[in-house]
Amino acid sequence: MNIPVVNLFKTKTAADSEVSATIGHITGFLSGFSVEAxxxxxxxxxxxxQNAPGGTHLYLSAIPTRPSTELVEQAVLTRKAGIEPVPHIAVRNYASKDELSSLLQRLxxxxxxxxxxxxxxxxxxxxxxxxxxxxxxESGVLQKxxxxxxxxxxxxxxxxxxxDGVMQRALLAKIEAAEQGGLxxxxxxQFGFDAMAMIRWVKKLRDLGVEAPVRIGMAGPTNLTTLLKYAQRCGVKASVGGVAKHAGLVKHLFGVSAPDGIVRALADANATGSLGPVSAxxxxxxxxxxxxxxxSHAQKGRMTLDSEGFTVEA
Ligand SMILES: NC(=O)C1=CN([C@@H]2O[C@H](COP(=O)(O)OP(=O)(O)OC[C@H]3O[C@@H](n4cnc5c(N)ncnc54)[C@H](O)[C@@H]3O)[C@@H](O)[C@H]2O)C=CC1
Ligand SMILES: Nc1nc(=O)c2c([nH]1)NC[C@@H]1CN(c3ccc(C(=O)N[C@@H](CCC(=O)O)C(=O)O)cc3)CN21
Structure with missing residues (x-):
């Protein structure tokens, strides 16, 4: 027998279910997020x-002015903490194949x-x-x-x-080389501030037949001055106006910028199933x-939606 369930305290409105659907898209998109330090x-x-699920990937960026052996110490610390270390190997920094080999061996x-x-x-x-x-x-050194x-x-x-054309050919060739080498x-x-550009780029990759997972890079919460400084340092397009818009008007008053608007747009696009495997x-x-x-809070749905993004609850 079908008994209708009536919630006497609160009727779920269309708006409520839209909110929970959006939050569900966001938590789904954020599952398996990675961070970089x-x-x-x-x-x-x-x-x-303490804050991320065990096994979360922590990428360790390579600083050209620092000895690459520092990466080993950071990777050891990361592994001991139960987090998965993913060191950056910036290939132009190595004077010889032996130098790279000994770093890889230690890592x-x-x-x-x-x-x-x-x-x-x-x-x-x-x-x-x-x-x-x-x-x-292609060298075989990684597998070794x-x-x-x-x-x-x-x-x-x-x-x-x-x-762009050079980058696209390089990307396809690297994927092919990895496959050939069993990697x-x-x-x-790279981080950016334009969610639509990211979505278009991922869809184009899929049209080219690339099925590899894409981790979409974004800057975590920081102040606008720091954000603009790093954008400039990394050669990332970021007008003050564009970044302020991304930060949202109210949040902008406090000088803080979080990628909530981008995450929400990507999560909605991802929910349509048109992006293939993507994460943050x-x-x-x-x-x-x-x-x-x-x-981590956002991934658990600890947020309040606002006009274009959301605010994470403390
Ligand atoms: N997306 C990200 O998260 C990060 C991006 N980068 C930067 O991305 C850039 C491209 O790296 P990949 O995609 O691995 O390129 P790649 O090594 O696959 O090279 C693709 C093509 O671009 C040329 N190229 C690469 N780096 C160049 C540079 N700095 N100046 C002039 N020509 C260059 C190469 O000679 C090659 O023709 C680098 O400048 C790298 O430092 C660095 C760290 C993180
Ligand atoms: N072009 C580019 N290069 C990168 O190294 C890079 C990206 N893009 N995009 C994403 C991340 C961001 N990374 C960065 C960004 C800035 C510094 C930086 O400002 N480094 C300081 C030194 C910091 C220190 O010594 O602790 C520097 O002066 O280089 C480092 C890595 C690494 N990645």
Whole structure:
């Protein structure tokens, strides 16, 4: 027998169910989010471990001016905290194949690293051994030291010096090379502020037949000045107006910018099923602790929706 269930206290309105559907899209899109830190200290790694689910991927960015062995210490700390270390390997930084080999060997033996992000690096020249990421992917050196999965870079807003066509061919070739070498590959994109550009870029990749998961890069919560500084440092398009719009008017008054508007737009697009496998990757220009807490609370649905985005509850 069918007994109608009547909620005597509150009738669920269409607006309520729209809100819960949107929050569901956001929590779904954010599941398995990753974070990225530059030179994290022990307390920073601890903050990730305390706030993110175990096994969350923590990407460790490579600083050209720092010895790459620092990456080993950071990866060891990360592994000990129960978080998965994903070091950046900026291929232009290595003077020889041996130098890269010994770093990979230490990462593997001391920190159990199985995943890395292979990128060219910002220097306009090469330290000697490699000029483009594909050379390392094709070299066989990764498999030799136990690497099973690689991330490669994506540039939805274009690259400051490399033409779109060149980047697209490089991306397809790297995916092909990874497949040939038995490496699993995903794509991690440069951060940006234009959700529609990200959506168009992912759909174009799918049209080209790329099925690899895409981690869509975004800047975690930080103040506008810091955000603009990093955008400039990384060659990312970001007008003051565009970033302020992304921050939302009220949030802007407090000088804080969070990627909630972008997350919400991506989550809605993802819910239509048209993006293929996608997830979120947060750069932590405002601190890794704050970024991880923000992402983690949002992933649990601890938020209030506003006109275009949401505010995460403390
Ligand atoms: N998406 C992300 O999360 C990150 C992106 N990057 C930056 O992305 C850029 C591209 O790296 P990949 O996609 O791995 O390129 P890649 O190594 O696959 O190279 C693709 C093409 O671009 C050229 N190229 C690469 N880097 C260049 C540079 N700095 N200056 C001039 N030409 C360059 C290469 O010679 C090649 O023809 C680098 O500048 C890298 O530092 C860095 C860190 C993170
Ligand atoms: N072009 C580009 N290069 C990168 O290294 C990079 C990206 N894009 N996009 C995403 C992240 C952001 N990363 C960054 C961004 C800024 C610094 C930075 O300002 N570094 C300081 C030194 C910091 C320190 O020593 O602790 C610098 O002066 O280079 C580092 C990594 C790494 N990734």
């Amino acid at each position: 530059t030179r994290p200290k022990p307390g920073d790694v601890e903050a990730v471990a 593997s033996e001391e920190a159990g690293v199985r995943r890395i992000l292979v990128i060219s690096g910002d220097r306009p020249d090469s330290a000697g051994a490699f000029t483009a990421s594909i050379e390392v992917i 030291y136990g690497i099973e999965e690689i991330g490669i870079a994506g540039h939805p807003d274009g690259h400051p010096v490399v033409a 699993k590959a995903d794509i991690v994109t 990757h947060f750069f932590s220009f405002g601190g890794i602790g704050a970024t991880t807490r923000w992402a």
